[in-house]
Amino acid sequence: MEYTNLGNTGLEVSRLCMGCLNFGTEQPWMLHDREEAQEVLDRALELGINFFDTANAYSGGESEEILGAAVAERDREELVLATKVYFPMREGPNGGGLSRKHVLDQAHASLERLDTDYIDLYQIHRWDENVPIEETLSALDRLVEEGVVRYVGASTMPAWKLMKALHEADVNNYERFVSMQCEYNLVDRHEEANVLPLCADQNLGVIPWSPLAGGFLTGKYERGEDPDEGRAATDEYTENRFTDENWAVLDVVEELAEEKDATAAQVSLAWLLRKELVDAPIVGPRTVEHLEDDVGALDVDLTDEEMERLEEPITPVWNRDIGDV
Known part of the structure; x- marks a missing residue:
């Protein structure tokens, strides 16, 4: 495994981050079996992944809860545990959002579920239009002062909102966001026209979610055929990736995969790993085999010409809403 620093911090993270969205029972495509989830997480630790x-x-x-149980017997000092807050956790007043009350309450609830004394990276999952950003930043700052949070980060928002948060943190001497978690992959490159230039300017770490475009970039779907498995079978957002320009990208991915004796997933991840701004793509394998395949991307080298071939079909534009991931 390779490691890098998250943004301009001293926090060392593995070049691949293990995403845990698939662990649970809320959606049909999730891994409902806790023992199988434990096997995947155990293998991630064996492979040197320390970022979850x-x-x-x-x-x-x-x-x-599943992640907390999986790492309970591991060396906590080596692990980097990241979680997020914003979406509703119950019905009724104060059940969601980024109010001081909800942020503080949920941080301590997450600590209990993770069975840990501190969270390495605590992120706002979305921007809250109903709460002043100063209130949210003050709450996050309080958690850092208490010692239950080490770093704070953000996820999925327009660049101007991120810059507003960074400015308010600087003006009020609050803890500053050190990272941005955003959708970024070979067919979803809109962030190149939004938040990524700001991350470069402000030295923020970049942690892309959906690096394989909901499975599209693995080659699991066939052009012209209705999906019968995976997230696209139940998720219109994933199926909306089935456009001519995206299929053209996948064609190049599969050509390079054959040339390099690699998989489509490995080529797609290798493209992200070669991006200077990217610290650690968040992979979400449901099996040990998929996880090992993802880690194999670290051994795939892409030339400048191959990077250009992969990028040629799409011109990045920031013009759409992002799904609630």
């Missing part, structure tokens, strides 16, 4: 990302809202907290 989850969220309080993933299966209503189940994901955090």
Whole structure:
């Protein structure tokens, strides 16, 4: 495994982050078997992955519980546990959002589910239009002062909102976001026209989610055929990736995979890993075999010409809403 620093911090993370969205029972495509989830997480640790990302809202907290149980006997000092807050955890007033009350309450609830004394990276899952960002930043700052959070980060928002948060943190001497978790892959490159230039300017770490475009970039779907498995079978957002320009990207991915004796997933991840801004793509394998295949991307080298071939079919544009991931 290779390691890098997250943004301009001293925090060392593995070049692949293990995403835990798939662990739980909330959706049909999730891995409902906790023993199987434990096997995948155990193998990730064996392969040297030390960076794990989850969220309080993933299966209503189940994901955090599964991750906490998996790492309970491991050396906590080597692990980097990241979770998120924003989406509703219950019905009624104060059940979601980024109010001081909800942020503080959910941080301590996440600590309990993760069975840990501190969270390495605590992220706002989305921007809350109903709460002043100063209130949210003050709450996050309080958690850092208490010692239950080490770093704070953000996820999925327009660049101007991220810059507003960074400015308010600087003006009020609050803890600053050190990373941005955003959708980024070979067919979803809109962030190149939004938040990625700002991350470069402000030295923020970049942790891409959906690096394989919901499985599209693995080659699991066939052009012209209706999906009968995976997230696209139940998720219109994933199926909407089935466009001519995206199929053209996949054609190049599969050509390079054959040339390099690699898989489509490995080529797609290798493209991300070669991006200077990217610290650790968040992979979400449901099996040990898929995890090992993902890690194999670290051994795939792409030339400048091959990077250009992969990027040629798409011109990045920031013009759409992002799904609630």
